[in-house]
Amino acid sequence: MADTAVNLEASPAVPIDQERSTLTQTELIWRRFLRNRLAVIGGIILIVFYITMVCFPGFFSPHNHLIQREDYISVPPQLPRWFDEEGKFHWRPFVYGFTTELDMERFEWVHFVDTSQKYPIYFIARGEEYKLFGFIPCNIHLLGVEPPGTLFLFGTDELGRCLFSRILHGGQISLTVGLVGVILTIILGSIMGTISGYYGGLIDNLIQRLVELLMSFPDIPLWAALSAALPPEWSPAKRFFAISAILSLRNWTGLARQVRAKILAFREEDYTLAAQAMGASDRRIILVHLLPNAASHIIVVATLSIPGMILAETALSFLGLGIQPPVVSWGVLLQHAQEVAVVMDRPWLLLPGLFVVLAVLSFNFLGDGIRDAVDPYSN
C-alpha cells in the first residue's frame, strides 16, 4: 500500500527481502551493530575496562594502591623502555630508578631519573599484597619489578601512592556507580512510566508533577545537596549505594517520560485491546504485552544515561561531596588536580581525567550503536 517517497527514503522499494527475512531479529540487530565501527571499539574498550578495573584491579595494578611511600612523593611516570642510554635494544622492557634529593630552596623532594639503576619488568610477578575480590589475599601482579625497584607507570601522588594502581581501583568505583545507578533508574523509571502511562488520570498527573518538580532542579547542585546530607559516619559501601541511589533519584524522570509515551502508544494497539477483551489482568497486560515491547527502548535510554552518571559521580567526588577517601574513584583522584599550579608541576595528575573521558566516550559510542542497531530509522 504505502510506497510514497517517505518510505523510500527509509527503505528503497524493498517489499520483501527474502535473503534477510530468514535472519532473526536478534541476528539483524547484531549485524547492524557490528557494522558501526565506533560502537564496536567502544564496546571493546569497556570490556577491557570492566575486566581490568572492576573484576581484577589488584592483579592488573603493579602496586598496592593504598600504600604511602615517603621516598617516592610525587614521582613522575616511569615509562617502560626497550633501548638503554647506549641505544642497545633489550627484549625485556625495563624502567630506570630514581635518585632523590631535597631541594633546599623550595623544601621539596626532587626526583632525578638514574640511568644506572635498571629494573627489568616481569610478567606475572609477585609483589605487594592485595585482596582478590575483596577477601582472598593474593600477591601476584600482571607486571612487576624486583625490589627495591618500583613501577609507577603513571607516577605517584603527593603521598607516594602509585597513580596507575589508584586509577584502576578508582575505575572499579566509578564504573560501578554508573551501573548500579542505571539499574535503579531502570527499575524506578519503568515502574513509574508504566503506571503513569497505563492508568492515566490522577496517578498519571501526580507522577508527571513529580517528574516536573525533579526536573526543575539542576542535576549536580541537587545531587550535591542530597549527598551533603548523608551522615558522615556511614561506611564507604553504604555511602556508595546511597550516592548511586541519589543519582538515579533524578535520572529516572527522563526514562519514565519515555516509557510513558511508549506505553501510551502501545496501549492503543490492537493486541492490547485484544488482551483486554479476553479479560487479561492489568498485571499480565503490562508484563506480557507492554513492557517487553518497550524493552529495547529502555535498554537504549539506559545505556545512554550511564555516561551522565559517571560524569556526575566524577563531578561530585571532585567537589568533595561524593565518594570519600580513602575509597578512590576517578573524581576523588581528580581532587588532587584542582589547582592549576599543582597541575603545571605534576601534569600526570590529570591522567584520571583521561580515563573518565575514555569510559564516557565508549559508553556514548556503544549506546549510539545499540540505538541505531535496534531502531535503524531513529536517526
Added chain:
Amino acid sequence: MAAFIGRRFISMLITLVLVSVVGFIVINLPPGSYLDVYRAQLMVLGTSTAEQQIKALEKRYALDKPLYYQYLKWITGFVRGDFGRSFQYNREVSELVWNRLGFTVVVSVCSLVFSWIVALPIGIYSATHKYSAADNIFTFLSFIGLSIPSFLIALVLMVISSRYFGMSVGGLFSRAYENAPWSWAKLVDFLQHLWIPVVVVGLADTAGLMRVMRGNLSDILSMQYVQTARAKGLPERVVIYKHAVRNALHPLIMNLGMSLPGIISGSTVVSIVLSLPTCGPLYFNALRSQDMFLAGTFLVFMAIMLVIGNFLADIALAMVDPRIRYE
C-alpha cells in the same frame, strides 16, 4: 494565546511552591539543627549575649513550632527577601546571593546563546550533508565534547594558557577591577574574562545541541511536506530554511528546558575551577560546611531560574508552533 500563558503561569506557580518545599527539606536534611552549629560557634566566642542571640534566632525561625509552621515562616520571609542567615559568613544570606546570582545568570545565558550560535549552523550543515567527511568529523567531535567533564576542560585550558601564553585565566575580573565600581574599562575587562567560562560551560551543551539539531532536521527532511515543498518548485535553500529548519527548531526550544539544567550545573562546577564569583563556589562551600540557609537559598534560586526559563521556552514554543497554541 493569553489563555495558554495564563494556564502555563499558574502551573509555574504551583511548581515554584513545590520547589520551595524541596528547598526547605534540603535545608532541614542535615542531622541536627542548624542552630546547633551556630550555638557551638557562639559558645567558642563565649559572648555573654550568646543565650539571648540563640533565643532570638529560635524565635526568628520558629524552631519550637511544628515543621509546617517553620516552613510557612521561612517561605513568607523568602518572598519578602529574607533568606535567613549564613552562619559561616555570619551575614544575612540576602547580602551574599544577589551579586552572585546576577553573574550566574549572565554566564548561563551567554553560554546558552553561544551554544545555539555554534551548534545550529553545524547541525544544519550536518543534516543536509549527511555522512560527508565534514559531517563525520563534526559527529566525532560532538561525541568528544559530550564526554569531557567541563571542569576538566577548564583545568586544561588554564594550564595551557598559563604554560604557553603566560596568562592566568580565571575569575571574571582582573585584580585591579575586582572591587572597582562599574566603568567602561571594567566592562571591557569583564568581557575579556567572560568568554572562557562561557565557552567551557557551553561546550557540552553545544555538542548535545548539534546532535539533536542534526537528528531533528534529518527526520524532518524525510517528511512528506518537505517533498511537497520541493514539488512546488521551491529552490532547495527555501525548502530547507522555510519548510524544514523552522520545524526542527521546535523540539530544540522544548529542549531548552533540558539544556538549562545542564548549563546551570556545568557553570557551578566550572566556576570552582575558574574561581568565578557565581553561585557555584559559595554553594558547594555552604554544603560542605552545612551552612544550610545559604545552600538552600542558592538551590531554590537555581530551580527558580530553571522554572522561569522553561516557562519562557514554552511561550516561545507556543509562538512558533500553532499546534501547541490551539491545544
Added chain:
Amino acid sequence: MAVQERELPANEVLLEVKDLRTQFFTEQGVVKAVDGVSFTIKKGKVLGIVGESGCGKSITALSIMRLLPEPRGKIVSGTITFYPPEGGSVDITRLDRHSAEMRRIRGRHIAMIFQEPMTSLNPVHTIGDQIIEAIQLHQDVDKETARKRAIEVLNQVDIPHPERRINEYPHQMSGGQRQRAMIAMALSCYPSILIADEPTTALDVTIQAKILRNMRDLQRQYGMAIMLITHDLGVIGQMADEVLVMYVGRKVEQADVRELFLNPLHPYTQGLFRSIPLIGLKGKKLVPIAGSVPSPYNLPPGCYFAPRCPRAMDICRQEAPAEYEVEPGHFVSCWLYK
C-alpha cells in the same frame, strides 16, 4: 476568474517517457526500481498506473518530478520529454534537478499530490501561506491577487468557507480537507499535468468518492492531464482513460480502460482482477495471486512474474518477453501473445 473549458485536439502529447530506467544504489546492491518503462501523457487525459506496492509506480512519478531521494536514487537511462504549452520540448532527465528550469516545470507545469494528506502539508504554516507561496513562486502577482486565487481554488475543491479556512493550520483540518487543500495547491498554478500518487488511499471510502469526482470535474475544467497512481482498480475504473499495469519495475500491460477491464490479457492483470472485489462481478470467488513479489536484490531471469504465473512456460523463466500489440492500442508483455 473562472477557467474556460477549451476543446483540445485529442492526441496532443504533453509528456513522453521512453525506456525509463531508475535504479537505487543501496548497501545490499542495486535495485532496478523502474526497468525500461515507456508511456505518454496526453492533454486532457487521465493515465492510470496500477500495481502492487514496490512495483515502481511511485518511483516513476518521482523520476518525472526529479525528486528521487538523493544520492541513492538515479535515472540511469531513458528520456522524459516534456512539451511545454509555450512550445518546444525539454528532456527532463538532462536537467539539473536543482536548476531553475526544472523548478519551473515542477509545480508550474507538472504538479504532484501525495498519498498521506496528514503529513504532506507543513504543520507550521497556514494552508493559505502554503498555497500563496506556490502561486507567487510561479506567477508574477502580488500577495493580494495570490490570496484571491488561493481562495478561489480552495472553493473549487469544495472546501467550505475558504476565506476563513485559508488562515487555518493543517492540524485544524480533517484528512479529507487536507487532501483537498493539497489538490488546491497543486491546481493553483494551472498545471498541464497533475501527478496524483494514491491521492485517496488514506481516506474514508465516502470521502474518497467525493474527492475523486471533484478531481475528475476539475480535470475537465482545467483541461489538464492526470497521471493517477493507485493500487485500486476501482479508482482506475472511475477515473482513468488509459491504464498501465506495472509489475516489479516493468510495464506488463497497457490499454484503454474499457479494453483492459473487459479483456485483461496478462496473467498478472487477470490475477489482479480476480483478487479484487469489483461491483458487477458478484458471485465470483476471490482468488489471491499465489506467491509473493520477488526480492529486488534477487530477481529471477526471464519474466519477473513467471514464478507466480499459473500459465508460465519454459521460455518465461529464461527470457523476458517483448511487448506485443495484441489489439490496436492494447499492449502486453507476455510470451503467451507472441
